[in-house]
Amino acid sequence: MERLPEKEGYEFFFIVGVKQRKLGSDRLGEFDGYAKAEPNNKHDSSAVAIYSYDDTLLGYVQSTGYGGEEYSVHSKLVGLSGYLQSHGGESPCYGSIYDLTMSKGGKAMIYYNQNWKLDEMPREEKVYKGANSTIGDIELCDEKKYNSFEKKFIGTAKLLTYDNSNRDKCTLQIFNENNSLIGIVYVGEYYYNTIEFSHKENTATVFGYVKTDRGKSYGKAFIPVKWGVKKIQSRKELFETKELFELNTLDFLK
Numbered sequence: 001m002e003r004l005p006e007k008e009g010y011e012f013f014f015i016v017g018v019k020q021r022k023l024g025s026d027r028l029g030e031f032d033g034y035a036k037a038e039p040n041n042k043h044d045s046s047a048v049a050i051y052s053y054d055d056t057l058l059g060y061v062q063s064t065g066y067g068g069e070e071y072s073v074h075s076k077l078v079g080l081s082g083y084l085q086s087h088g089g090e091s092p093c094y095g096s097i098y099d100l101t102m103s104k105g106g107k108a109m110i111y112y113n114q115n116w117k118l119d120e121m122p123r124e125e126k127v128y129k130g131a132n133s134t135i136g137d138i139e140l141c142d143e144k145k146y147n148s149f150e151k152k153f154i155g156t157a158k159l160l161t162y163d164n165s166n167r168d169k170c171t172l173q174i175f176n177e178n179n180s181l182i183g184i185v186y187v188g189e190y191y192y193n194t195i196e197f198s199h200k201e202n203t204a205t206v207f208g209y210v211k212t213d214r215g216k217s218y219g220k221a222f223i224p225v226k227w228g229v230k231k232i233q234s235r236k237e238l239f240e241t242k243e244l245f246e247l248n249t250l251d252f253l254k
Contacts, residue, residue, distance in 0.1 A: 010109040013061040013073065015050050018097060018105030021059060027052075030096045034129050035061065035110045037077040037089045040254060046074040050093065050108050055129065058097060059106060073110070090128055090190070127194040131226045134191055135250050138174055138208060138219030140183040152209040152244050153177055154236060157223050159202045160184065162192055174206055174221050182210065185221050194225045205232055207239050209247045222250040 033052040041047035050058045061073055077089040095108030153176040161171040170192035174182045195204050208221040224232065235253050242252075 010111060013108050013110060014104050015059040015095065015097070015106030015108050016062055016104050017059040018099070019101055019103045021057060023056075023058065023097065023100055025100065027056070027058065027097050028100065030094065031058070032094045033058070033092075033108075034090050035073075035077060035093045035108065036130060037074045039074070039078075048073045048077060050095070050106070051129065053129075061108060061110070077110075090130070090132070123189075123193050124197050126190055127197055128190055128226055131224065131228070131231070132191070132194070133222065133224040133227070133254060134187055135220065135222050136185040136187065138183040138185055138210070138221050140210070140217055140219055141181050150209075150211050150244055151176075152239070152242070152247060153182070153207075154239060155179075155182070155206050155208065157185070157195070157204045157206040157221070159192065159196055162189070162196075172223070174208060174219075176208075182208065183219060185223070187223070191223070191225060198226055207235065207250060207253055209244060209250075211244070211247075220247075220250055222253045224253075 031052045033050060036049045036051060038047040038049050039045055041049075044060075048061045050061060052058060077091050091111045093108045093110040095106060097106040099105040155174065155176040156179070157172045157174055160173045163170050167189040169186045170189055172185045172187055172192070172195070174185055176182055196202050204223055204225050205227075206221050206223050208219060210217060210219040212218075224235070239253065
């Protein structure tokens with residue numbers, strides 16, 4: 001597998017942990033797939049997993065790039081995933097598995113750049129393959145209204161605007177459990193597309209709160225996409241145990 005020029009937007013990495021995956025012989029050879037940052041990996045919070053497009057875990061990449069450059073692959077993938085901080089960022093990749101008996105038994109080329117090749121992809125393909133989530137600030141639709149109360153809520157995120165001119169700043173509307181509009185949140189196109197093409201009625205569950213500090217209201221929203229029903233239900237139960245004053249962060253929902 002030839003290493004493509006950097007201008008193509010790819011970077012080369014060895015795949016480690018191949019032997020531990022106990023893959024079948026049908027996995028030998030080239031593959032198309034995706035790289036996924038895994039911040040909840042119990043062994044390494046900066047782990048980056050390599051999956052084939054049938055969602056088979058092939059292994060993990062090392063933390064240094066081609067030629068020994070020191071940088072965090074994980075951070076690059078998270079940064080690629082949207083305007084807001086994302087958790088579990090993904091990016092297309094391709095590569096080859098050449099030895100099932102070695103830990104370092106494969107290599108992968110990972111896309112980093114939103115360059116012309118990525119722009120040519122149809123929007124239906126620019127979606128997350130696995131479960132993902134984001135935490136963002138809510139721009140309140142009427143700040144004066146929310147100065148009179150503070151509240152947590154489990155509601156709905158609905159598509160509003162796909163911005164072709166700034167695909168890192170697509171817009172979701174945030175509604176509370178009574179379907180009252182709270183405000184908007186900006187997300188990257190992968191989040192927006194995943195909700196549009198992977199969710200019925202183009203909506204997603206949202207966990208959020210509105211607080212007031214020194215007379216100024218603000219809100220936070222946690223929006224999971226492609227989560228299973230059981231996982232969402234478990235987070236609802238956890239969220240409901242928290243008092244509003246405890247919600248300085250929504251990271252506990254990841």
